[in-house]
Amino acid sequence: MQNTQKQIRTRYAPSPTGPLHMGGVRTALFNYLFSKKEKGIFILRIEDTDKARSKPEWEKDITENLSWLGLQWDEFYRQSERTAIYKKYLEQLLEQGKAYYCFCKPEELEAIRQDQLSRGVIPHYTGKCRGLGKEECESRLKKGEAKVIRFIGEKKTITFDDLIRGKISFDTELLGDIVIAKDLETPLYNFSVVVDDYEMNITHVIRGEDHIPNTPKQILLQEALGLPRPLYAHLPLLLGEDRTKLSKRHGDQSVARYRTQGYLPEAVINFLALLGWNPGTEEEIFSIEELIKEFSLERVQKAGAVFNEKRLNWLNASYIRKKSPSELTQLVMPYLPQTGLEIKKLEQIIALYQERMQNLSEIAALADYFFVEQLDYPKELLTWKNSTPRKTKEALEKLETILSAVSEKDWERDTLANILLGEAEKEKDRGYLLWPLRTALTGKQASAGPFEVATVLGKEKTLERIKEAQQKLTAI
């Protein structure tokens, strides 16, 4: 019984003509989740049949970032290494008379296209070379004339059952004889996909909605080659703010960019999973394991989803908050200046900003004052809103006196808080004392709390900065 059920096999099939982007990851993710949920196989297939546009560096970008996200594939293929396979099927179609060589010039084709467009017809090839005699064809081939291979598709209504959208019908009368290869060694997208999906035993083709128009072409090819039809699931598109398909126009959507900005892979995955899918509960936070457990194609949305970066930020911040101090420190290290600071100290600094970071790279600007000798800020910053420069100077003097009296041994957060709060509360608005303290230590309008900062900074450095602040105000 178990064995009659064939194993689920899905694939993500990017072309290495650019960096891996968020839209691509979402497609990969849904393929991954579905196959893992069904205990199946997830395949990565590099579609590099376009020799001019495909670059090894992009393939590297795709595989590295997919791995970073944890979307590990079980099998890997590269179409450029499979030309012999495509050739075999191409020859089959040619022999059966279901495909033919076309020698039409691009300019000539373009003119026809324009004419059709102006007449309100979908542009399609009219089949001029279809009736070429065998001899003429051979001789022109021998002469090395420019040519392509076209496919004669059956004219009929194709209906397929989309797992997400239900029945979709398309009249192939509207299709011309599509080009399936430039020559026997150079297959084109719609053809190589059909061959590979069959050869790789793909059971479920899960891809973006923008591929719906390709599906009837591919089904026609399957039928001509006598191949079985896989199941299809067309995902809703990822949209920009303007509700058009997410693209470079909407800014750099490469995974690499999000990665270097300090987004966590689990946040990206969680965010993308909820774009076009939801578990039907009110939960929002999911690990990849939970996603695998909960995922189902039935719950995938039909309408496109706007990529809302604010929500990604929120998720990322929430994942950052959940990290242990040591984990977070390791993650944040690349964004910090190379100082000889001991790891323990680093962890303390980072702990101060754990709940203030939306992404890892922000730590650099947030905690920079721990890594410089001299702070640079305008002296006006030291004065609290309800206070005056004179009072501020007095407050700083008081701070110096009080803190000098604290021993190194007692220099820890709660003790400092006790002492300073006790002093600050002598006035109704404790900002008169705490604001100058904090700004003197950080040089910032906004930062972590003064007791925490002073603790991490240490007694010596703290007093040093208080004195520097006093000097700034000395002119008064």
Added chain:
RNA sequence: GCUCCCAUCGUCUAGUGGCCCAGGACAUCAGGUUCUCAUCCUGGAAACACCGGUUCGACUCCGGUUGGGAGCGCCA
């Protein structure tokens, strides 16, 4: 233009004929905690595109209108 797809708060969405004068989350606004920022807590504003039909009863089913999107390569 033609073909196909889609339609609940600003955004992501719950809702599968009565539980919905529509629930959650992000964003936003107000308040609390607070020297600041952030976290956290409380509260508010905010949507079923429209018109018909089916039904005792439609956000939910059907039809149309409008609107939006995608595709129309010797790219994938």
